Amino acid sequence: MPIPQRQLAASIRTAPHIADRYAIAAFVLDESTVVSPCNPFSRTSIGAQRQIWTGYQREFYFSNVASLGLTCLLNALHARPDDEAIVQEILQADGCRAYVYHHGDGCQIVGAVLHAKGTGALPVIKTLSRGDRRGRGQGSALQLDLFAVG
Template structure:
């Protein structure tokens, strides 16, 4: 894997367009999660869209729990089919995460966490080191009070 699990988890936490990013990042950061063999790391948005549409149908048919699919499809719909992507595959037990980025691991296009048929998704909490990243990001983004330009007029 060209980037560390920690960097991947931090990048996932920064991916505001992924609704379940905290759950996926916690899975990626967990010590039990390890990179899996990945013969097709280099891919394209069109290939990812095609493969995951089929997997979504299979997941529904075989009662496979997954998070991140809808967000992945939304992001892919705005991309050209030839746009290059890199796929990271990570596994722990009966669960797998597929994470897609542009090659630097910084901007995450999408991620899917899923298990085997009939197996619930893991409930893994974020490590303390990553919780700090999340809380500092949320403090930095917290909007301040709105400036009232007319408050002093007529005083």
């Protein structure tokens, strides 16, 4: 059973080793973002994900795929033992996909990456004014505009 998106976003925001944590958390919280129905390898290992994302890093570079958090994810994966078990959450919306890795409770985030599908653009993050935040009751300082032209 996937971890609630609100919990994942809060945990991502508190992970100082993820440079783009606020943007990734905003994507996870966006109302158009949904948990992917296809996640065949939700239980995985550090070693398997290190190999996969090292390949994706090269592919993203040569194919000009926009991403956030990839370097931080690879650094986190390289700092841990290959056989360490982790859980993969996949979330998607409008041409973008986020992968979030944790130890099973959704609290201790190993790493997270947000990337565009193909050569599309990542969502634009707009800062909400103080009045907008109070009116929403969410307390979030960021909002994604998935339809922004970039």
